Amino acid sequence: MPETLLYEGKAKRVFATDDEAVLLHRYKDDATAYNAQKRGSWKDKGRTNATMSAAMFTYLEANGVPSHFVEQVDETTIKTKKLxxxxxxxxxxxxxxxxxxxxxxxxxxxxxxxxxxxxxxxxxxxxxxxxxxxxxxxxxxxxxxxxxxxxxxxxxxxxxxxxxxxxxxxxxxxxxxxxxxxxxxxxxxxxxxxxxxxxxxxxxxxxxxxxxxxxxxxxMEEAYAEMLRRVTGRPSAISGQQSAREGDDS
Structure with missing residues (x-):
């Protein structure tokens, strides 16, 4: 099924899937501040935000916090429940x-x-x-x-x-x-x-x-990469689920 764009925000695009109860969130390298009055972008921002979010949602779920997260699809995309x-x-x-x-x-x-x-x-x-x-x-x-x-x-x-x-x-x-x-x-x-x-x-x-x-x-690029490294232990990590398990064991 071709991806259908439902919404484009400041930092991500949201797509429908063939399951009406599931969405795709694709994170962009774009950045805004002060209610979008300031705009910019930097390399791998979307990858950092998607991978770190996947790791954190998985970690929180393991600690009893329900979330919309389903799985990480690729470096910049996560699958979520539709809410x-x-x-x-x-x-x-x-x-x-x-x-x-x-x-x-x-x-x-x-x-x-x-x-x-x-x-x-x-x-x-x-x-x-x-x-x-x-x-x-x-x-x-x-x-x-x-x-x-x-x-x-x-x-x-x-x-x-x-x-x-x-x-x-x-x-x-x-x-x-x-x-x-x-x-x-x-x-x-x-x-x-x-x-x-x-x-x-x-x-x-x-x-x-x-x-x-x-x-x-x-x-900015270095700071985001450093946060990803501290969360996942691997700057190029794709699997948020694995990253969270590693963090839970530390």
Missing amino acids: TMLPVEVVVRNLAAGSLSRLLGFEEGRRLKAPIVELCYKNDALGDPLLNWHHFRELGVSDEDLEFCEELGLRVNGILAPFFDERGVTLVDFKIEVGRDADGQLMLADEISPDTCRFWDKETGERLDKDRFRRDLGG
Whole structure:
């Protein structure tokens, strides 16, 4: 069956398959920042994001977190369940950085008393604004769904923060999304990569994520390759499933 493009976003293309319940996500080398006002690209970005996401979804599944991930198809493509997405972006923060530093006037790098969960309205035209539960209720999102989003964010953080810590990386913050499958089950979606997480080297504080692009620091290709190496042990790894098993054993 020829691939049918359903959606093209800032960093990936989503295709239908011959199974109505399954999609293909093909990650691009393109990058955007500041709500797509800044654009660029670098070699192997798509490969890093697809392979790392596959590894992280598999690792989280092994630790009891349901996700849309099915398998990695090739270096830049993963297969997922088709979900009905909530209009919510879940952001979990362990250290002050980015918009939280601006919001609270905190110096970047300040460790928070406890992880902070933010719920943002997934709407590019509005700039994905930070909302509270009252706003989301007005948008039709139930309290039960919002509670799931917050609990999922903290659960993912509780699993991934020590995973990265063991690999010499501080998980500063990350963004995930949530969707509902055909059976009505809510689960983790989107991706887990240097595009959607802030990763800082524990010893040097070097940024190993998309902030290098946002802030014109350079070295994006090298930073992404280094994160892939730390997660999989092999920069050219294709199998996210195998990578996650290797990480689970360490």
